Amino acid sequence: MSNSLPTREEDYSKWYNDLVVQAELADYSPVRGCMVIRPYGYAIWNRIKNALNERIEQSGVDEAYFPLFIPMSFFEREAEHVEGFSPELAVVTHGGGKELEEPLVVRPTSEAIIGDMFSKWIQSYRDLPLKINQWANVVRWEKRPRLFLRTLEFLWQEGHTAHSSYEEAQEMVEEILFNVYQDFCEQVAAIPVIPGKKSENEKFAGALATYTLEAMMGNTWALQAGTSHNLGQNFAKAFNIQYSDDNNELQDAWTTSWGMTSRMVGAVIMVHGDDHGLVLPPKLAPHQIVIVPIWRDEEQQEAVLAKCQELLGELGDFRVKLDDRDSYSPGFKFNEWEQKGVPVRLEIGPKDLEKGTVVVARRDMPGKQGKQFVSMETETLIPTLHNLLDEIQSSMLEKAREFQLSHTYEPKDYAELQDMIPEGWVHAYWCEDEACEAKVKEDTKATLRCLPFEEESEGTCIVCGKPATKKAVFARAY
């Protein structure tokens, strides 16, 4: 592990990359754009998966698995879908030493293959709603990869549902957006998000409407944290997902799809990380607490380690790591675990044994003010740690929210918008004309991130001045 990290201000992109590599989350692979996720990074991803799964299950969705390969012809059934995805498809042309009669697409998303199966599974309105989720890897041949945020292959969860009405499908889309994704982002990842609708220009290829959660990273750029699509009847028509209603009339189903990806690991890093390294919210941290023992000689070592082992046993409520490595100094360990983002550190040395205390240090508050002496007695220590982890979890969310709010601006006019974009997000009226969206991008590199869910009101488009009723968020994005 290297001793230094570039600071965020110096070079945000390098800071991020070094942080990912030095904290042992991921590595570059021999294949450009692909990423090796190391055990520590995967442990974070696993916690993300578990938290999402809990919520997905609560929404009445079942788990299943569909194939990696999708026949090209399936893909071509929905015109907009294939048009949107074809530039980034990986295609298998040979198998078993022979050229295939029909090329197979390595799934970039599974609407096509799942749509085909849904058409076989759904006959009657009694079969609806059908709600399926799968955990999978997908491949999109991105031109500019970035560890976790945009790699050729990534891990995700994709949900696919079919319903008997538009309203029910829309309800599903919002259920996932708010109760699964937003709740996860804010309550688990401590990342505040703005839920909203994508513009026509930015929506999913083939969807009726796409909804998104936009999160602000530490450099004020926006990152799409999750997405939920109302596919209308487009995919049902393309894949023959038809059912007989209670009047025995044949109807096209209404479908949805939604996903959240391994990119969330990157989001956690970029939202919470500081110049000392990662800062992990307690609910996602592989180790919530690390114990660093301190000794001067073998006698002390034995006594201190014995106490640490005892403590390790008593702290079974938490995910605890005891760093009993010899040959590394305590100072080295402090820095290493800081870089890896462990929320709470316990320091135990000979002086603590004498006084019956431990030093409790919190990662999100570096320096003296984040340190306190706490009694070793478990009646005191355990409740203190519970409270502290809760406090860290919520204050991380608050801190990120304050940052997001204080970097979101309401410009008076277009000139002000141009000035504000480099400083953060802009929230302003938009007339829903694509030309205005394009002009903002041309002038500022900012894209229209979403139309947040909020009351409509009377105003004028920030770009062209025409009457407008909806406000949009414009920002630079990953």
Add this chain to the structure above:
RNA sequence: CGGGGCGUAGCGCAGUCCGGUCAGCGCACCGCGUUUGGGACGCGGGGGUCGGAGGUUCAAAUCCUCUCGCCCCGACCA
């Protein structure tokens, strides 16, 4: 694919203009000893066909030609 930059030890780099004690530095790694309350120190050690191919030369990391790869800025994007 357009515009810029870079390939020398696991990582980060110096050396290239001006060919010849340039096969080097820091970190990491291995051994021994002393250390250990905020990234320890000393001594010793291992590791590189200088991205690849060809050429010029008595002599090439260095000059010439061709190639391959990577990074950054754009277009695409969870």
